[in-house]
Every structure is written in structure tokens, then in C-alpha cells.
Amino acid sequence: MSSEFALSRKSKKFLEDLRVYLITSKKSLDDVNDIVNDLEDHLYEAEQNGKTIEKIVGSSPKEYMEMVSGELTTDNKSWFKYICLIIFGSFTFMLFPDILTLDLSYSVLDIVSHIVISSMFLLFAFAYLKCTIIKKYMPVKRAILFLGLVILISAISFGIVYLNQNISSPIINFGTLGSIIIAVIMTVFLAGLVFWAAK
Known part of the structure; x- marks a missing residue:
């Protein structure tokens, strides 16, 4: 057994x-x-x-x-790849609702803020998991810590949205051809991700 x-x-x-x-x-x-x-x-x-x-x-x-x-040796190279995959994957979900229009258009601040928020979320999530395992917090303390993490990420997200609405930032317009290319890349990426997860 x-x-x-x-x-x-x-x-x-x-x-x-x-x-x-x-x-x-x-x-x-x-x-x-x-x-x-x-x-x-x-x-x-x-x-x-x-x-x-x-x-x-x-x-x-x-x-x-x-x-x-x-x-154990820290595997920064592999984890950098994983983090990039996660961030790129989150981009596909951000783009998906707009991809059907085939006229993608985003400000530089939109793109940068998404990368920053995704990176910070991963950083805080890792820190939260590691801290709760080591400290052995009671469920109430873990819930409070998690709530604090959510509030912090939300505050940063709302702050970036506010900046985006009040600060002019260059717009990147991908056009029809660029949107089709991105749609194909997204489809291939998601198919590869599903295949990798199923292995």
C-alpha cells in the first residue's frame, strides 16, 4: 500500500x-x-x-x-520563466474580452500597471504562504493577514486606475493585423498551457 x-x-x-x-x-x-x-x-x-x-x-x-x-539550490532561472508565464497568462485573460473587436488599443500605463500588479500579487502571495506556514498562525490571524493583502493589492490597483485616468500616457494601437497576430499567439499559448498542465 x-x-x-x-x-x-x-x-x-x-x-x-x-x-x-x-x-x-x-x-x-x-x-x-x-x-x-x-x-x-x-x-x-x-x-x-x-x-x-x-x-x-x-x-x-x-x-x-x-x-x-x-x-537546495535556488532555481532563479526556472522561476523567472514561471513568473513570466504567469504574467503573460494573465495578459491573455485581460485581452480576451477585447480580442473579439480585432482593434486592440492600450496605453503604456495600462500595460506597465498590469505587469506591476501581477508581479506584486505573486510576490505577496509567496510571502503570505511562506509566512503562514512558518508562523503557524491561527485561522483568524491568517484571515486578517489575507484580508490585509487583498486590501493592499486593491489600493494599489485603484491608485493605478486613478493615475491612468488623470495622466496622459502614449497609446499603443495594434490595429486589425496586430490584433489577429495577438489572438493567434494567445490561442497557441493557452493550448500549450493546457497541454503542459495535463502532463
Whole structure:
């Protein structure tokens, strides 16, 4: 029987937290999977022998996660690609309602602000996940922290919308041909994304 189904709830929760912590620390996904799978096997063997999770990871999950993270190389290059994919993907959803008109037109501030907001959202989301795992906040504190994050992102978004309405910014008009090319790129990108996610 697979250890995935035999592990205690506490061990499963720790493995989930460890995976999220390592991912938000920008470690290689392959390394993360290898570490988590190896630890899963160790925890399964320990539990089969009547040992607790503390016998494997120690009394401080935070220190164990930090130790494992310190042993892995930070994969900035791959994560830069992932972040670019996420930002580009969010652009496709922003453009989709307008793509049917085949006359895309956006100000430079529109484009820059979207990149800034998407980047900040990812940065804050990673920080939130990492912080809540390490600090072990109670549900109420986690909800307050999440609400604060949403309010901050919303305030920045409204601020940029205000600037866009009150500051002149060069307009980029893609025209019919440019809009068709972007529509094709979006379709290929989304198809590739679906294929990648299904693998």
C-alpha cells in the first residue's frame, strides 16, 4: 500500500507545508518532488515502527524546513520563466474580452500597471504562504493577514486606475493585423498551457 494513503494526517500536513515552503523559496520543482517523496518514505517507515514525526524532523518544523531549503539550490532561472508565464497568462485573460473587436488599443500605463500588479500579487502571495506556514498562525490571524493583502493589492490597483485616468500616457494601437497576430499567439499559448498542465 502506498505511503501516501497510510501516513498520519500530521505527516501529510507537514509534507504539504514543506512542499509549499520550498516552492515559495524558489527551489527546483524536481528537487522539491525528490525531497518530499524521500521524506514521505522515511515518515511512512517511522510510523510503521511506532515512531512519531518528531523523530524524523525534530521538534521544530520551521528549523527543519529552513535546513532543507538551505541544502537546495535556488532555481532563479526556472522561476523567472514561471513568473513570466504567469504574467503573460494573465495578459491573455485581460485581452480576451477585447480580442473579439480585432482593434486592440492600450496605453503604456495600462500595460506597465498590469505587469506591476501581477508581479506584486505573486510576490505577496509567496510571502503570505511562506509566512503562514512558518508562523503557524491561527485561522483568524491568517484571515486578517489575507484580508490585509487583498486590501493592499486593491489600493494599489485603484491608485493605478486613478493615475491612468488623470495622466496622459502614449497609446499603443495594434490595429486589425496586430490584433489577429495577438489572438493567434494567445490561442497557441493557452493550448500549450493546457497541454503542459495535463502532463
